Amino acid sequence: MCSSKIHCSEKDMNTLLHFKQGVIDPSGMLSSWSPKLDCCQWTGVKCDNIKARVSELNLPCEFSLNLLELEFLSYLNLSNNDFKSMQYNSTSSKKCDDLSGGNPPHMCGNSTNLHYLDLSYNYDLLVDNLHWLSRLSSLQYLSLGGVHIHREIDWIQSVTMLPTLLELHLESCQLENIYPSLQYANFTSLQVLNLAKNNFASELPSWLFNLSRDISHIDLSQNKMHSQLPKTLPNLRRLKSLVLSHNYLKGPIPNWLGQLEQLQKLDLSHNFFSGPIPTSLGNVSSLVELILESNELNGNLPDKLGQLINLETLQIAENVLTGNVSKRNLLSFSNLKQFSMGSPALVFDFDPEWVPPFQLLRIRLDYMRDKLPAWLFTQTSLKYLTIEDSSASFEPLDKFWNFSSQLEFISLQNNTINGDMSNVLLNSKVVWLVANNLKGGMPHISSEVVVLQLRNNSLSGSLSPTLCHNNMADKSNLVQLNVAYNHLSGELTNCWNNWKSLVLINLGHNNLTGKIPNSIFLSNLRFLHLGSNKFFGEVPFSIKNCKNLWILDLGHNNLSGVIPSLGQSVKGLKLGPNHFGGNIPTQICQLRSLMVMDISSNRLSGPIPNCLHNITAMLSIYVSTRRVGFILHFSGFHIKIISSIRILIKGNELSYVDLMTVIDLSNNKLSGSLPSEMFMLSGLQSLNLSHNQFMGTIPQEIGNLKPLESIDLSRNNFSGEIPQTMSILHYLEVLNLSFNNFEGKIPLGTQLGFTNLSYIGNPDLCGVPLTKTCSQDENSNTTKPIGEEDNDDSDKSEVYSWFCMGLGIGFVVGFWGVLVGAIFFNRRCSHDYIH
Known part of the structure; x- marks a missing residue:
């Protein structure tokens, strides 16, 4: 903020007040923007201490762009908002009505002092072109990441007209044209180029490797390119960081990469590179990060990589490397902090007495056999440990679990640990122990644990050892508890009041029994999965305490009573099969966010309420967010808490992360005619009313x-x-009127x-x-008077048309079946989906 002796320019204040009038500000970010207060004191506004003109705006709330005529503005950050357009209603005589429509730059005010512009992660923002950028001649930093600019057919010409541009971020912009025939791009000052997560499908163009010699960073991660890297890289001898990860790049990694003498970071991960790791990479002594994981690289690990004495990150897991890895390969890496390695045919052959010269922060080891390497236990600085797809023994287990107590993050998946967990104390913030055949009773946890993921194991007994020890009262930080797909039994503990921070509880697919306790309905709870157990009795009224509940799955139990009253935030509701009776309550119409309503296979009777049109989430196919979840941020990593719900659609019960709009009232005793209000749900995708007593037309x-994909009105x-x-x-796709x-x-x-x-x-x-055959069709086959032959031809034409359309449908279904099958079995697509 400016000094109290300096007053904001009246021109700038009027511009900002005019901007405020045309924006939506639900968080009240602009509440301080009043003529009664100097605009240099307004929230998000910074003024130049000498000129008293607005120089920076940092406005993390929701509104539209209208600020480019602040002629002394040098910094504008509007990232992470909810812009829909870039409307601009100028307060000056020079009017610029719509930046997204490509008005001439001179109509948009004087913005030549703007150095920093960030509009990234406005995912609903659509920009028709970038012509308006040409006025920003002083721009050094531009980020449009996540902004849809795919309509701009010549984006590269617009950005190359910025002579002082140092950093350009155009990731996730839905760009398709990378200009493969262009030989040169006039980026005279560019240092950072990020074109990640676009739709490029051509070979890498020449211009990309004919940039200014001053370039220091290229980031093309997470695109969809399908080409090989070019054989030459002119003018890139000063390159410091090359990131081409998450593409479809193929072929061998070129040897010329070893000529990039100043390269500090090389990330080619998550591609389809094949062949051996080039020995020439050992010549790049400046390398600090070498990331080649998730490719199809084969052969041995080159000994020459040992020359990279400055290496801090070496990640080569998820390849098809062969041969042995021993201390010889790692002996020179005294600065190593991050290490990942493992392939099905790669053998770990370390001397059990060897002590490495490095202390790691992160490590990932896959496909290990026999034993864990002994040197792992010498890593006293380790915070992040991942071990996957390994048959190695974790014995002695006491030593391993004691070692893990120093970790902040431990992820063990698809291993064969076979250990008894009943006496284990888990202490990491994130405990991710999935599909390891863990046995015995539930482990103990400390108050440090935030995420406890134990699904798909063989744990048995009660939940009490984990949840009911007295020293945890009011000290818990636990947010996620997932012990689904185990063999837990007994009644649910009543100790839930000690775990008020819980947001997700998943106890599904166990052998738990008894009544659901009142205490499990916690005020912060968003996901509750108790399905596929043996619970009985009525659902407690305390469920109303879950005001923030998004997903409730009580299906496949023996619950009875009436349909419970729920908070209005519920998006997914699965109550079948159970033994709920009575009518469908009209209160269900108050769940305006509801997308999944499954109360099938119960004992409900009476009519369908005529108020279903009040469920606004089902009125449109364009629901603002179908994936319900949130992100937990930790130092150095983050965890996405996303929950699915199992839905029976098209004859298959599958887990859906992105919710469909579904009504399933099948297998009840419902009666009466269908209310007309049901057919106002124009976003509905699946409707199942089968096995009831409905009547009428x-x-x-x-x-x-129109979005309906499945209708079942049978029986x-x-x-x-x-x-x-x-x-x-x-x-x-599915119709059953039988x-x-x-x-x-x-x-x-x-x-x-x-x-x-x-x-x-x-x-x-x-x-x-x-x-x-219909009677009118039979009559059409009898002898007709002269003049009626045309009608007969019409009927034949109608049947023939149906036949042809049937062939067309068969071709389309067959074609898409092959295509979807190919995508499903494609390693990269399936990996990304699971991830």
């Missing part, structure tokens, strides 16, 4: 549910004709050409695909 308004008492409007449901009282001809249309199984059990239905 299907209204024509069912055509309003009810529906009657009347199938509405023709169902033929416009273009996303429909065993009702429908009558008349099945409508012809691209989406109704399902098999006869979709319609059987309706004796008065006729037409394709059933074998029963």
Whole structure:
């Protein structure tokens, strides 16, 4: 802020006040922006102490851009907001109506002093072009990461017109054209280039390697390029950091990388590089970070890498390397801090007496056999340990668990530890022990533990040893507790009041029994999974205390009583199968954020409430966030807390992280006709009302549910004709109208050409695909008077059209089946999905 003796320019104050009038500020960030207070004292505003003009704006809240006519502004940070457009209503006579529409730069005020502009991570912001950048001739730092600029067909020309630009960040911009035929790009001052997470699919262009000789950093991580690196890199002898990770780059790693004499960081991870690791990399004595993990590299680890005496990071796990790794390969790395290694055919052959010259901070070891290397236990500075896919013995277990007590992060996955956990004390902030065949009772945890992930093991007994020791009262920091897919038994403990910080509880797929205690419904809880156990009785009224609950899964138990009243934040609700009875309460319509409503396979009766249209999350396919979760930030890493919910759709019960909009009321005793309000849910994707006692007709308004992918109305008492409007449901993949009282001809249309199984059990239905011919079709086959032949041809044409459309659908389904299958079995795609 400026000195109290300096007063803000009236021109700048008026510009900022005009800006405030056109913005949305739900957090009250701009509450201090009042004419009664000097604008240099406003929140987020910084003025030049000499000129008393606004020089910096740092505004982390939600509003639109309208500030480029502040002529002395040098720093503008509008990152991590929720911009939808870049509207600009100038307060001066020079009007710039819409920056996203490409108005001439001279209409946007004097912004030549702007040095720093950050609009990154405004994920809904769409910019048509970058022509407006040309006015910012003094710009040194530009970040548009996460901004959609794919409509800009010549983005490189716009950014190369900035002569002083030092850093350019265009990651996640949905760019597709990397200009493969361009030979030279005029980045005269560029030092940092980040084009990560775009849609580039050509070979790497010449211009990328013909930049200014002053370039010091290139970052192309997480793109979708499919080309090989070029054979030459002119003008890059002064390159200090080269990051090309998370691409589809292939071929051998070129030997010319060993000529980059000043290279300090080389990251080629998460690509498809093959062949051996080049021995020439040992010539780059300046290397501090060498990251080659997650490729298809083979052969031995070159001995020449031992010449990299300045190396602090060496990551080469997730490759297909062969041969032995011993102390000979690591002896020279006295500065090593981060190390990852492991391939199925790579053998760890370390002398048990060897003590390394380094002290690691992070280590990852995969595919180990026999024993853990003894030198691991000499690493007293270690904070992050990951071991995956290993059959090595962790014996003696007491020594290993005592060693792990120094760690902040421990991740053991898909190993064969086979240890009894009942006497183990876990002390790390993040404990991630998944699928290791851990046995015995539940471990003890200290108050340091924030994330406890023990799913997919063989733990048994009660939860009490972990949750009910007295020294934990009011000291717990535990946020996530996941012990799903174990063999836990007994009743739920009543010690939950000691764990008020819990946000996620997942006890699903165990053998727990008894009634659900009142104390489990904690005020901070967002995810509660108790499904696939043996709980019985009514759900306690204390569930109302969970005002922030997003996901509630009580399915596959023996619970009874009425449907419980819930907080209005619920997005996913799974209550079936159980033994809930009574009517569907109208309170369920107050859950405006609800996307998944599964109360199937219960004993519900009565009609469907006519207020379902109040569930606003189901009114549109464009729900603001389908993935419910949050991020825990730690020093040096972060953990995403994301929860899925199992949904039965299209005949398969799968876990969905990105929630679909689903109503499943099947297998109950519900009756009456379908309320018209149900067909106002124009975002609905799956509707299952099968095995009930519904009657009446299907209204024509069912055509309003255009996103529907699955409809099951089977085994009810529906009657009347199938509405023709169902033929416009273009996303429909599953249709079951069997065993009702429908009558008349099945409508012809691209989406109704399902098999006869979709319609059987309706004796008065006729037409394709059933074998029963409709009466009007039979009459059309008799001798017709002259002049009626055209009608016969019309009917034949109609059937032929249906046949052709059926062939078309078959081709499309077959094609996409092959494509999706290829994607599923593609190593990179499946790995990224699981990650």
